[in-house]
Amino acid sequence: xxxxxxxxKKSFDETGYQLxxxxxxxVKVLKQAFQEIDEDTKSxxxxxxxxxxDFEDKMANFLGKEKAVFFPSGTMAQQIALRIWCDEKxxxxxxxxxxxxxxxxxxxxxxxxxxxxxxxxxxxxxxxxPEDVKAMDKDVSCVLLELPQREIGGQLPRFETLxxxxxxxxxxxxxxxLDGARILETLPFYQKSIEEICELFDSVYMSMYKGIxxxxxxxxxxxxEFIRQSKVWKxxxxxxxxxxxxxxxxxxxxxxxxxxxxxxxxxxxxxLAARYNSCTGISTxxxxxxxxxxxxxxxKPTDEAAQVLAAVQQESGIGLxxxxxxxxxxxxxxxxxxxxxYTTAPQEKIELAFQLLDKKMRTLPFSN
Amino acid sequence: xxxxxxxxKKSFDETGYQLxxxxxxxVKVLKQAFQEIDEDTKSxxxxxxxxxxDFEDKMANFLGKEKAVFFPSGTMAQQIALRIWCDEKxxxxxxxxxxxxxxxxxxxxxxxxxxxxxxxxxxxxxxxxPEDVKAMDKDVSCVLLELPQREIGGQLPRFETLxxxxxxxxxxxxxxxLDGARILETLPFYQKSIEEICELFDSVYMSMYKGIxxxxxxxxxxxxEFIRQSKVWKxxxxxxxxxxxxxxxxxxxxxxxxxxxxxxxxxxxxxLAARYNSCTGISTxxxxxxxxxxxxxxxKPTDEAAQVLAAVQQESGIGLxxxxxxxxxxxxxxxxxxxxxYTTAPQEKIELAFQLLDKKMRTLPFSN
Numbered sequence: 001x002x003x004x005x006x007x008x009k010k011s012f013d014e015t016g017y018q019l020x021x022x023x024x025x026x027v028k029v030l031k032q033a034f035q036e037i038d039e040d041t042k043s044x045x046x047x048x049x050x051x052x053x054d055f056e057d058k059m060a061n062f063l064g065k066e067k068a069v070f071f072p073s074g075t076m077a078q079q080i081a082l083r084i085w086c087d088e089k090x091x092x093x094x095x096x097x098x099x100x101x102x103x104x105x106x107x108x109x110x111x112x113x114x115x116x117x118x119x120x121x122x123x124x125x126x127x128x129x130p131e132d133v134k135a136m137d138k139d140v141s142c143v144l145l146e147l148p149q150r151e152i153g154g155q156l157p158r159f160e161t162l163x164x165x166x167x168x169x170x171x172x173x174x175x176x177x178l179d180g181a182r183i184l185e186t187l188p189f190y191q192k193s194i195e196e197i198c199e200l201f202d203s204v205y206m207s208m209y210k211g212i213x214x215x216x217x218x219x220x221x222x223x224x225e226f227i228r229q230s231k232v233w234k235x236x237x238x239x240x241x242x243x244x245x246x247x248x249x250x251x252x253x254x255x256x257x258x259x260x261x262x263x264x265x266x267x268x269x270x271x272l273a274a275r276y277n278s279c280t281g282i283s284t285x286x287x288x289x290x291x292x293x294x295x296x297x298x299x300k301p302t303d304e305a306a307q308v309l310a311a312v313q314q315e316s317g318i319g320l321x322x323x324x325x326x327x328x329x330x331x332x333x334x335x336x337x338x339x340x341x342y343t344t345a346p347q348e349k350i351e352l353a354f355q356l357l358d359k360k361m362r363t364l365p366f367s368n
Numbered sequence: 369x370x371x372x373x374x375x376x377k378k379s380f381d382e383t384g385y386q387l388x389x390x391x392x393x394x395v396k397v398l399k400q401a402f403q404e405i406d407e408d409t410k411s412x413x414x415x416x417x418x419x420x421x422d423f424e425d426k427m428a429n430f431l432g433k434e435k436a437v438f439f440p441s442g443t444m445a446q447q448i449a450l451r452i453w454c455d456e457k458x459x460x461x462x463x464x465x466x467x468x469x470x471x472x473x474x475x476x477x478x479x480x481x482x483x484x485x486x487x488x489x490x491x492x493x494x495x496x497x498p499e500d501v502k503a504m505d506k507d508v509s510c511v512l513l514e515l516p517q518r519e520i521g522g523q524l525p526r527f528e529t530l531x532x533x534x535x536x537x538x539x540x541x542x543x544x545x546l547d548g549a550r551i552l553e554t555l556p557f558y559q560k561s562i563e564e565i566c567e568l569f570d571s572v573y574m575s576m577y578k579g580i581x582x583x584x585x586x587x588x589x590x591x592x593e594f595i596r597q598s599k600v601w602k603x604x605x606x607x608x609x610x611x612x613x614x615x616x617x618x619x620x621x622x623x624x625x626x627x628x629x630x631x632x633x634x635x636x637x638x639x640l641a642a643r644y645n646s647c648t649g650i651s652t653x654x655x656x657x658x659x660x661x662x663x664x665x666x667x668k669p670t671d672e673a674a675q676v677l678a679a680v681q682q683e684s685g686i687g688l689x690x691x692x693x694x695x696x697x698x699x700x701x702x703x704x705x706x707x708x709x710y711t712t713a714p715q716e717k718i719e720l721a722f723q724l725l726d727k728k729m730r731t732l733p734f735s736n
Contacts, residue, residue, distance in 0.1 A: 076606025109604030238444025
């Protein structure tokens with residue numbers, strides 16, 4: 001018999017409509033992007049050739065940086081960025097948020113491969129403020145800011161906060177790196193251009209498969225010498241593949257398709273978060289989203305929440321989530337990232353799903 | 369005006385038939401492999417799912433090892449294998465051939481990322497012998513053998529030599545790793561099964577885009593605990609991509625297409641090498657190939673050789689090479705790897721090409 005979490009996953013997979021994401025991660029994502037690409041189009045070869053160079057130039061220009069390099073993963077790109085800034089200053093120390101991807105999702109690659117010490121700025125539930133940066137030792141080579149701060153629901157500091165941190169770092173010989181996995185998704189909130197954001201940073205990483213929805217891959221952008229060194233480290237990491245075009249052409253295809261849709265995702269995030277916040281025992285973090293993402297916090301133990309959500313999904317045909325993660329014995333949460341899928345679901349079905357959710361949150365736990 | 373090397377490249381690209389390789393590295397390689405794959409086929413997700421697991425199981429079974437893991441690159445796979453064996457023994461020292469890929473093509477990733485010291489066994493022009501291994505310090509954690517030894521034309525030690533090295537390493541607490549980028553290509557010479565070769569090694573790397581002709585990617589195989597650790601290091605390196613299926617499905621497709629063709633490639637390598645050796649001032653290394661590959665050495669300066677080869681290619685329509693690399697002021701060479709392309713070229717055109725090559729080697733340099 002399935003346990004409650006497995007049943008939740010199953011009920012999600014069986015829904016006809018899902019409110020987050022762009023759709024299933026399947027082979028269609030590849031095939032659709034390659035449909036119009038000529039068979040004779042040449043592969044990139046170990047980082048050379050138009051297949052990679054043209055896209056790198058395009059992204060450098062888009063981000064307002066001198067140069068860019070395509071990486072198979074953001075994990076690789078960011079470790080390398082920090083390593084370069086550490087070598088430049090001669091101090092193997094960087095600072096970032098305690099819930100940074102590098103700190104919690106990369107098996108300590110930064111420490112184990114690069115011997116870099118990390119300083120954790122601020123508390124887990126906060127975004128980094130200028131005071132946090134000013135309080136740290138000045139032998140830190142680089143501060144990494146993640147915008148939005150994914151693990152706390154995609155929260156953002158104000159733009160003036162970013163400016164203040166950038167100003168301080170520039171005045172104190174500290175490099176500033178942007179973990180911009182989801183940076184495009186923040187533009188509607190900031191009401192700034194991508195160049196205005198990136199200008200505050202010495203180096204910028206952007207993911208090609210979050211809001212953009214490509215298959216995998218990342219872009220790292222910065223000055224010419226920084227990118228030259230990045231390519232050397234890319235080879236060292238084993239990321240200078242003979243052919244990266246399966247990721248590059250798809251990245252380009254979905255970048256063109258979705259770069260202009262971030263406002264739509266942002267608006268739908270606010271709309272959907274409001275629906276969640278209208279339900280008993282449920283709140284979103286942040287309450288009003290500042291990008292396309294937010295976390296849904298449920299005041300029930302994981303097992304009970306899974307039962308509630310599975311029941312809602314089965315009865316409504318609307319997919320809310322495939323998992324919940326425990327916060328403590330009485331609370332759990334899951335992440336929502338808005339994409340193309342939201343607008344495919346009929347409004348009356350969404351309405352029904354949230355009526356059911358509110359009702360079941362009030363009337364359950366079940367007796368089983 | 370094009371210089372001679374550029375003209376050589378251009379003349380090669382313009383030929384109707386090319387004697388080495390499987391064909392151009394273009395988007396068709398991807399499209400062909402995906403043609404029969406259903407759009408609904410699910411992606412792998414960070415190393416999980418049937419898309420990656422099924423192929424890893426298949427390759428572990430094929431290589432006769434407990435487990436296998438798919439990597440985006442051999443560079444990453446091999447550094448990680450050596451790191452694991454170094455950690456196991458507590459000695460950051462490995463030994464390999466002076467022309468190992470790790471020593472000359474990876475920007476010293478092994479040293480810079482893993483802090484591993486390298487011992488170079490034997491001279492550049494030799495293959496590693498048991499005496500070389502016995503002469504090294506016993507604090508070496510792992511010996512890496514590359515079969516065939518690519519940078520010296522794909523030479524191979526005898527199978528008994530491999531057995532003797534393996535026996536010595538096992539008796540002396542030294543791990544033996546196989547750089548088997550082109551290991552399938554050696555089976556017709558050894559007249560052994562792939563399991564008989566791999567059984568001599570603690571860990572095995574095989575490329576999916578050399579003789580197999582996939583887009584990119586590699587398989588690392590070994591014991592269960594070794595592979596468990598490999599996956600942790602894969603994440604640290606930034607190689608645990610959310611989706612590797614564009615490489616995996618193509619690897620599987622071309623593996624099935626070509627795993628049985630290594631005998632054909634071996635025979636055509638011997639045939640083609642004999643043609644080269646019949647030409648004035650040209651010899652192959654090895655004289656009689658022992659895999660699908662060999663090097664063509666030309667007793668002329670790089671510039672003159674490029675002129676000769678370009679002229680042959682223009683007049684015959686047969687592509688021999690797109691480059692030559694200097695050995696010294698009077699000699700140069702290039703590499704040949706046989707694949708599906710050889711049999712597409714008409715024999716009389718090949719005959720003509722080698723008549724022209726012999727003639728021009730005797731009568732040129734040009735007067736320009």
